[in-house]
Amino acid sequence: MKIILTFWLTLIGLHVSAIPLKVAFVYVSPAGDAGWSYSHELARQYVETRFGDKIETNIVESVPEGRQARDVITRLAQNNDMVFTTSWGYMIPTARIAEQYPNVKFEHATGMRRGDNLSTYATRAYEARYLSGIIAASMSQSGRLGYVTAHPIAEVIRGLNAFTLGAQSINPNIKVEVQWTNAWYAPTKSEALTHGLIDKGADVIAHHVDTPTPIKVAQARGVYAIGYHTDMSAFGPDSHLVSVVHDWGQIYASRIQSVMDNTWSAKDLWPGLKQNTSHLASINPKLPQDIIEKINAATQAIKQGELAIFAGPISNYRSRIRVREGDVLTDTELLRMNWYVEGIEGDLRFF
Template sequence: MTPSRREVLLTGLGGIAGAATGALGLRSARAADPFGVGFVYVGPISNAGWTYQHNLGRLAVEKAFGSRVKTNYVESVPEGADAERVIRQLSATNGLIFTTSFGYMEPTLKVARQFPNIRYEHCTGYKMAKNVGIYNARFYEGRYIAGVVSGAMSKTGVLGHVAPFPIPEVAQGINALILGARSVNPKIKIKLVWTSSWFDPGKEKEAADALIGQGCDVLSNHTDSTAVVQAAEEKGVWCTGYDSDMSQFAPKMCLTSVTEDWSDYYVKRVQAAMDGSWTPDNVWGGFKSGMIKMTPYNKAVPEHAVNDAEAKIAAIAQGSFSPFQGPINDQFGAQKVASGAKLTDDQILSMNWLAEGVEGKLG
């Protein structure tokens, strides 16, 4: 039987209504999908260190937002072509991506141009874009305090430092360390060993052993593993930890640790991305914001040294004191900061020199 025009019309309208309902249902389902947040890590998550601290921030995001977010991460991503590939893959399923190593800067910017609707944040970089923000921690503030404590504990007057790459962030840490130590002992020195790697426990241990052999009696590092503090514990040499609380790996010999806390920052930025208020920003947090913290001091640290360190932390947080406050000379005796002056943020971020008392080249 042939259907009437009315029946055809009703059937067509029913199909359109059904299609509309289906589309609305699909949109509702999509609206209810969790917001994707991606993380790119330069090392393994492990149980301490740089990547471990960033992963704690990722877990804080999951705790804060529950089922409203879905986080994704890729660990041990080399800087370069592999980073670009991983960032591009994550861009397909995430609305916000954090890339957490200096060498990820150019790959992040390149992929961001290809995905203008995705938001990216690069840690420790200095280049921004319409959809790329940057964030960093003032590691040097904590390094200065580690130097104060190291200077109080050193008997030989020689500190040892294991460094990865000759970039401004690393130079800042080395210089702050020697300036903090020299505020206690003006004649103290620092010896350097470069590993040319962020994470290589074997190289880091070799470097630590070499420094101990050269008479260094307090070690520190800017690398990502626990190898340096473990070497110090084995040899009975004092050390200060970095990134995470390293006292669990050197319970007798770790004096204190410089740690970063990314949790509040990550939660705030994810919230902004979810509610539509996210804009690219340039954030550099330290003691004042709680992004940099010191762990409890070893009982062996004298009370006067603890009081000195705590007073300096308070002054740095209040803005009444800067670790890079003059007079400061470089290792060749040339004045870098005049008496009464202090370096600007731009000068700190572009630091390409080593301070007086540092033995070794920048690179």
């Protein structure tokens, strides 16, 4: 009798362990072949390959931030063990739905709300942004850089400020003009704004939108560009200087593994250059060797904690001191950043 019972318990255990963990991903734009959502899609593909039949993944693309997101996340919570919501604007619906589905693990990208079954994660992209600013200023002849972006949230403003500070480390008088699309994925508006910035003298374009359109426009107009989210070199063979890319694979793998191991707990993850979750990709071979050396030195200094990007003195766009000499902004201050460094011009917006 004991032998039979042991046999059946073993079979039940094998059956339970064979059930794949169901993991869902919500994207704010098409997964496509470049940009923010594509960076998460690459990570999803990575964990599928890594875990094989131990997990079952599914995605929902182009989900607007708002009521539709709430409906989509609710549906996914009803049919999955774990849900990754990958846009800032999903924060409130994710938090509310997490309370309604306590047995589901939720992971929200770039957010600030956490709970018993809700974690947050992001990458310190501003570190690599700083490095890209060094490259942009080094290749600019006009001393004017253009920046096309979506929404004035802390993540965006922090990246813009870091980019500008990096540029100013090469040319203290350089100017960065920012313009807004009011949407993460807006190729048509991104195109018009990029043309406008170039018309006003910008000879290097950076962006924080979920499309490679600014790179394409720069290629057509004969100016340089900085890619973002994923490697965008293919969209501007001549214009592309470098891309700031995100690598979410290790974060996703570790969080999924923790669920499998029954060790998952709510956390706030914010790795960066040191962990390679954000880094530079496809540096243009046109860059002079001395600039490459500056980038390598700055990269190592950031990784080793010897270079703090937001160390004072730093003035805002009204020339008022925001970070005193000897001070360094804390993570809390970085997460709430709602001001622009001196040298940024254009349509300055606040949240």
